[in-house]
Amino acid sequence: MPELPDAVVYRRRLAADALYREIANTTVVDPRILGDGLEPRRFDELLRGRTLTETHRHGKHVFARYGDDTGWLALHFGMTGRVQVVPDGTMPEYAYVQFHFEDGGALAFECPRKFARVRLIDTPQSFVDAKALGPDARRADVETFLEPFASRRGTIKGRLLDQSVVAGLGNIYADEALYQEGIHPRTTVPDLSENDLRGLYDAIQEVLDAAIAVDADPEALAPDRFMLPHRYGDEHCPKTGVPLETETVSGRTAYYSPVYQPPPE
Numbered sequence: 001m002p003e004l005p006d007a008v009v010y011r012r013r014l015a016a017d018a019l020y021r022e023i024a025n026t027t028v029v030d031p032r033i034l035g036d037g038l039e040p041r042r043f044d045e046l047l048r049g050r051t052l053t054e055t056h057r058h059g060k061h062v063f064a065r066y067g068d069d070t071g072w073l074a075l076h077f078g079m080t081g082r083v084q085v086v087p088d089g090t091m092p093e094y095a096y097v098q099f100h101f102e103d104g105g106a107l108a109f110e111c112p113r114k115f116a117r118v119r120l121i122d123t124p125q126s127f128v129d130a131k132a133l134g135p136d137a138r139r140a141d142v143e144t145f146l147e148p149f150a151s152r153r154g155t156i157k158g159r160l161l162d163q164s165v166v167a168g169l170g171n172i173y174a175d176e177a178l179y180q181e182g183i184h185p186r187t188t189v190p191d192l193s194e195n196d197l198r199g200l201y202d203a204i205q206e207v208l209d210a211a212i213a214v215d216a217d218p219e220a221l222a223p224d225r226f227m228l229p230h231r232y233g234d235e236h237c238p239k240t241g242v243p244l245e246t247e248t249v250s251g252r253t254a255y256y257s258p259v260y261q262p263p264p265e
Helices: 004-017 040-047 124-130 142-151 156-161 171-181 194-213
Strands: 023-028 052-058 061-066 072-076 082-086 095-101 106-110 117-121 245-249 252-256
Touching (some): 004 082, 023 040, 142 194, 156 171, 156 252, 171 252
Antiparallel strands (some): 052 061, 061 072, 082 106, 095 106
């Protein structure tokens, strides 16, 4: 599932290759991808002749302003969504929403499993407020990050996945951050000290920055420092050499090192 590093890559792709190019027309192959009951014809009417002029990101969501004083596109990538720039107009198989440019080429919003959504909204902030999203995991300072945890219970893995607590983390990067800090994913929030949470904040920043540096390819992370390449490879802890184990935590499969991340008593 695309997480914050993927959204950073897609926002950069939009900014580099799609801004200030007039949209000739749009094609919506599957109307279910348009959120809030928006009709494909109305979608095309609003975007035809416009240009994307600005991009923004919050958590796993990417936004692009169309026109100067109008609205914004809001892109959420679901389980398998992504943004692809198509220079020659040859669309990939699952390009269910397409933006065709006057100067040739197009922008494809792909989503093989059809859980992704494209919406038209007023502003990114109004969208963040309406969805009750927490602070962005990469932009929040440590004090902002700590604040929601003061009143939370449950497992730390579950809270990191809760987008109202911190926006942007998903299953794999939450696991990696917990691994870096040596915290078992089933540890409850009240059992963590403030120092533990501050260390976890630092680990989240390290993991997200490293993932962004390799274009959100978790298997390309340094195998001597990170668990993720081993999660997809030999399934051994790079720090101890012991086999990784899995456990269902908050409805998701958590990978952890049983020696480096001992389970809570």
